[in-house]
Amino acid sequence: MDIKRSIPCGVVALALLVAGCSGSGGSSASTEQALEPSPTPTEFEQSFADTVSGDAAAVTATDERLGPGFTADNIGVSFEATDLADPRLDPANSNLDEQLKALGSPALRFGGNALDRRTFWTSRGEKPKHGEKVAVTPEDLGRLKKLVDATGSSVTIGIPLGTYDPGRGADMAAHSVDILGDSLAGLAIGNEPNGYTVDDVPDGAVRGKGWNKDKYVKQLEAYAEAIHAKRPEAPIIGPDVYDGAWMEAFADSGVKNKTAISQHWYQLYKCDSTQVPGRGPQAANLIDPLAKQAAKKNLGIGKDKADAAGLPLWLEETGPTSCPGTNDTSLTNASALWAADFTLYAATLGVERMAMHSMLGACDGGAPMSLVCDPADHGQRSDEFRGRPNMFGLRVLVPSLGGHFTKSTVKGGGNMSAYTVVKNDGGTLVTTVINANDTAKVGGNPVTLSMPEGFAVDEATQVYGASNDVKSATQVVPANPLPTDVPFSGKEPAGASSAASSASAAPNDGAGDGTLRIDLAGSSVTVFVMTKK
Numbered sequence: 466m467d468i469k470r471s472i473p474c475g476v477v478a479l480a481l482l483v484a485g486c487s488g489s490g491g492s493s494a495s496t497e498q499a500l501e502p503s504p505t506p507t508e509f510e511q512s513f514a515d516t517v518s519g520d521a522a523a524v525t526a527t528d529e530r531l532g533p534g535f536t537a538d539n540i541g542v543s544f545e546a547t548d549l550a551d552p553r554l555d556p557a558n559s560n561l562d563e564q565l566k567a568l569g570s571p572a573l574r575f576g577g578n579a580l581d582r583r584t585f586w587t588s589r590g591e592k593p594k595h596g597e598k599v600a601v602t603p604e605d606l607g608r609l610k611k612l613v614d615a616t617g618s619s620v621t622i623g624i625p626l627g628t629y630d631p632g633r634g635a636d637m638a639a640h641s642v643d644i645l646g647d648s649l650a651g652l653a654i655g656n657e658p659n660g661y662t663v664d665d666v667p668d669g670a671v672r673g674k675g676w677n678k679d680k681y682v683k684q685l686e687a688y689a690e691a692i693h694a695k696r697p698e699a700p701i702i703g704p705d706v707y708d709g710a711w712m713e714a715f716a717d718s719g720v721k722n723k724t725a726i727s728q729h730w731y732q733l734y735k736c737d738s739t740q741v742p743g744r745g746p747q748a749a750n751l752i753d754p755l756a757k758q759a760a761k762k763n764l765g766i767g768k769d770k771a772d773a774a775g776l777p778l779w780l781e782e783t784g785p786t787s788c789p790g791t792n793d794t795s796l797t798n799a800s801a802l803w804a805a806d807f808t809l810y811a812a813t814l815g816v817e818r819m820a821m822h823s824m825l826g827a828c829d830g831g832a833p834m835s836l837v838c839d840p841a842d843h844g845q846r847s848d849e850f851r852g853r854p855n856m857f858g859l860r861v862l863v864p865s866l867g868g869h870f871t872k873s874t875v876k877g878g879g880n881m882s883a884y885t886v887v888k889n890d891g892g893t894l895v896t897t898v899i900n901a902n903d904t905a906k907v908g909g910n911p912v913t914l915s916m917p918e919g920f921a922v923d924e925a926t927q928v929y930g931a932s933n934d935v936k937s938a939t940q941v942v943p944a945n946p947l948p949t950d951v952p953f954s955g956k957e958p959a960g961a962s963s964a965a966s967s968a969s970a971a972p973n974d975g976a977g978d979g980t981l982r983i984d985l986a987g988s989s990v991t992v993f994v995m996t997k998k
Contacts, residue, residue, distance in 0.1 A: 507946075509925045512929070514908060515908035517984045519902050520878055523912075523913045524915070525873065527917060528891060529871050532870030533817075535870065536817070539811075539817070540863075542821055542837075544575050544822075549575050553850075554609050557611075564852060565612075573820070580627070581628075582597070582668040582671060584597055586633055588603050595628045597628075606640055620649060621727075622649065624652055624692075626655030626658065627655070631687045631688045639695040642698070650702075651701065651725060653701075653781065656705050658678075658681045662674060685720060686718055697722075700722055701720050702724050709766045712771075713773075716776070725777045726777070728764070728766075736789075742756075751799045751803035752802050752806075752880065753880075760807060764780070768816075780819040781818070782820060795834045797854065801990065802858060821834075822835075825837070828851060834855070836855055857941055858990060861897070864895045870885070871886065872885075882901075893995065894916065895995070896916075898914075898991045900986065909984045910987065913982050914980065925991060926991070952984040954984050
């Protein structure tokens with residue numbers, strides 16, 4: 466958590482995620498996951514909480530490439546470093562690998578506040594020496610290797626800097642390089658070193674008052690030198706902070722093999738604020754259009770520093786809020802809408818790798834922002850992790866992996882945004898529409914989706930909730946072809962036939978007008994996959 470700011474799966478994979486598609490856990494009364502629909506649906510079908518009364522929207526999807534690619538690394542999960550010692554990382558010991566594979570081949574990261582305060586590395590079986598709570602060993606990295614092999618993920622590993630010990634850090638780095646091999650994307654020396662003097666986290670102050678970025682660079686360089694003496698090829702990332710000045714310090718350091726500028730940032734960080742719109746921990750602030758302005762400004766700091774250094778920008782730790790105890794915010798359906806929108810938006814801004822911060826903790830009493838949680842009673846453990854609403858918001862993005870962003874526009878529709886990628890050598894378009902209008906108030910919105918000549922909608926999937934604020938009740942409509950007739954309450958263009966509104970008659974080849982007209986439920990993320998016929 467930021468102290469200061471306190472080959473890709475296809476659409477068919479989404480159809481396999483119907484079982485347990487309802488978010489659960491983390492609130493005072495844990496809810497059960499939804500069962501798989503019976504019979505399994507064969508057509509895309511929405512639920513509307515009320516009569517569709519929202520403003521009409523015109524969405525235009527093009528195949529004109531304008532932006533960067535959307536890769537497997539743009540969807541990721543960050544864990545606390547102490548989770549490295551959890552035996553459930555082994556695919557034989559839990560369903561964690563299955564949960565992660567539902568995100569494609571997600572980027573994985575191990576760090577967080579626990580790295581410098583509660584993690585002790587040993588390859589010789591020693592007990593923690595400085596009050597650390599958890600010993601991490603080569604055997605733990607071996608379990609992680611099994612996980613990344615099962616998921617196809619790449620991983621970044623934090624090296625503890627809280628207790629200054631370059632030799633021990635170099636030993637951990639060497640074992641990480643040897644065990645993880647090509648799966649290792651980077652080594653981060655310390656976590657949020659700009660916050661080493663604070664005491665508002667457990668055992669927070671790991672340096673004295675004289676600590677500054679110059680002293681950080683000196684210790685960073687000593688660690689890197691010790692690491693590269695053992696493994697010259699070891700990739701180093703940093704500084705894992707929000708502060709741009711510390712990013713410059715890392716970039717200007719004498720560290721060799723610098724691989725990326727790593728930034729941390731949380732959307733809602735003003736924990737005492739109740740202002741809406743604002744950056745306080747209220748669900749409405751996640752989906753307010755001003756959220757994008759804040760993201761653009763703050764991620765722009767990291768992008769500018771990364772560009773100046775000639776390095777990619779990795780958002781190694783992020784999430785809906787860095788404020789403690791915000792279950793009512795983190796577990797709302799709004800967090801699913803935000804997770805999808807923010808992930809795509811950050812990628813268009815040039816973030817090349819991103820990880821949502823999580824932990825292998827309990828659903829009740831664990832970190833509410835975590836993508837996954839353990840439904841067992843607090844203090845116990847189970848081997849069946851559950852997904853939460855923000856996890857489902859990321860799952861529906863899998864069809865976009867491997868694509869490049871194109872020009873995509875939205876006119877009207879109120880609080881709505883859309884992103885399109887082109888993939889498969891121009892043969893496939895994937896458009897994601899985030900309808901953040903509250904379905905409890907508007908039911909939904911009539912949407913006209915225009916697509917390039919020759920394209921037709923093959924199938925659609927959706928994440929939705931009965932409102933933006935509903936907690937632990939986000940649902941997933943599995944990927945399926947659209948029915949012959951889809952609901953549309955908007956105005957039909959003059960001379961349009963009913964066939965023109967049908968997804969099966971959408972190609973601009975004389976059978977239709979290249980347009981899909983459909984009512985989209987509010988409080989939803991809908992993904993349309995279009996192929997060229």
